[in-house]
Amino acid sequence: MTTRRNAFIRRAVLCIAVLAAAATPRSAQALDYPVRPIQVIVPLAAGGPGDILMRVVADKMGELLGQRVIIENRPGAGSNVGFGAAARSTPDGYTLLLGLAPLTINPSLFKSVPYDPIKDFVPISRIATFPLxxxxxxxxxxxxxxxxxxxxxxxxxxxxxxxxxxxxxxxxxxxxxxxxxxxxxxxxxxxxxxxxxxxxxxxxxxxxxxxxxxxxxxxxxxxxxxxxxxxxxxxxxxxxxxxxxxxGLPGFEIATWYGLLAPAGTPSEIVEKLHATLGQVLGDPAIKQRLLDLGADAAFDARPSLFADYIARDIPYWRELVQSSGARID
Missing domain, CATH: 3.40.190.10 (Periplasmic binding protein-like II)
Structure with a gap:
């Protein structure tokens, strides 16, 4: 009986150790994050307003996080190339995406897109808006x-x-x-x-x-x-x-927005850290002025869930306008 009880205890301890080993790397990763440079995929050509805006924000994020935040331009197919690349990235917090209005427009405009704007991303916060x-x-x-x-x-x-x-x-x-x-x-x-x-x-x-x-x-x-x-x-x-x-024209509101997203599955602790860091960046008067100089109004969502709600509302809004326009890209 004693031998059987000891065997049971050993198996229980082993199971606990295995579960702890599986959980520890993820928790430790989130706790120590970041330990190497972070890449932000910008689905636009270098030199445009959106690209410059993200570089301004990325430099300040890097200062606060203690690691470089590197921009990787992936333009093409109405930004779908960059969106698709970000959606397929490892969800470890080291690859992020500069999202913009086409993220929610393109599913209605193109016959097919290489991403799902809801399922494939975790929104962090908007960064800025360019009102038309x-x-x-x-x-x-x-x-x-x-x-x-x-x-x-x-x-x-x-x-x-x-x-x-x-x-x-x-x-x-x-x-x-x-x-x-x-x-x-x-x-x-x-x-x-x-x-x-x-x-x-x-x-x-x-x-x-x-x-x-x-x-x-x-x-x-x-x-x-x-x-x-x-x-x-x-x-x-x-x-x-x-x-x-x-x-005198109520009902006419339209703007281009920019925001930071991570691939779906990114640990919530990392998302929260990025959100808090972005809040510090966008609260900096010097950064706000830089964005104004670029023609952008700084925008920060108090919680990542608010940005998620914004995206969810944006999809049907653009769908209705795309359908009304008759535009379609195969």
Missing amino acids: VITTHPSIPAKTLPELIAYIRSKPGEMNYGSSGLGSTPHLAGVLMDKVAQTKMVHVPYNGVPAAMTDLITNRIQIVFAGPPIALPFLKEGKIKAFAVASPERSATVPDVPTTVEA
């Missing part, structure tokens, strides 16, 4: 947004607006405006908003829904006019431009 500004050529005879809408309505199918391509936020902004303001504009896709802005300045097209980084220089030079910013509150980047609600 309704801009026109100075020759448009309107001084207020209601006057602009009336002018567009008087010329159904004659007013052209430019965008950075099918399914982009500037394209869907035009779709939303047609819906909310009961206008009828013609979409002209370009290879980037800067190209559309060039044609706006030369009056080849009449309207562009542009982010502040692109619009601001031309606004200051008087080469374009701004009627409203499509955000709930005025943007610190263009404080003198009223919101669409203030300007």
Whole structure:
């Protein structure tokens, strides 16, 4: 009986040891994290506003975490290349993703995408937003947004607006405006908003829904006019431009957002540490000013779950606009 009891005890102790061994590396990993450089996949080409924004944030994160935070640019296929690479990464906290609006737009726009925006990622927090500004050529005879809408309505199918391509936020902004303001504009896709802005300045097209980084220089030079910013509150980047609600067009809110995500399965302790670090970064006045200089408004979600909720709401919002636009990429 004693021998059998001792054998049972030995097996129980062995089981406990095995379970402890299995659990310890994960807990220790989270406790010591990070012990080596962290990589952030940016699904954009180097040098653009989103890339520069992430580099500013990454440098400060690296200082606080005691490890370098390295940017890896993975552009292509409307950001799907970078999204897919991040979704397939090891969930250990050493590969993160700069998420942006196409993360939630593309599943409705493309026939297939190499990721699921809900199942494949753990949201950490938003970083910033680029609210879109309704801009026109100075020759448009309107001084207020209601006057602009009336002018567009008087010329159904004659007013052209430019965008950075099918399914982009500037394209869907035009779709939303047609819906909310009961206008009828013609979409002209370009290879980037800067190209559309060039044609706006030369009056080849009449309207562009542009982010502040692109619009601001031309606004200051008087080469374009701004009627409203499509955000709930005025943007610190263009404080003198009223919101669409203030300007008389409620229901028209649209912006490009940027946020940090990790692959699904990343330990919650690591996610919480990254979230807290990001909060410190975005609370730094110098970082806020750097983002403002880039035309972005800093945005931080008090809990990762709030960013998750934001993404969950974003998917059906964009789906409806994509379906209304008729855009589809196979």
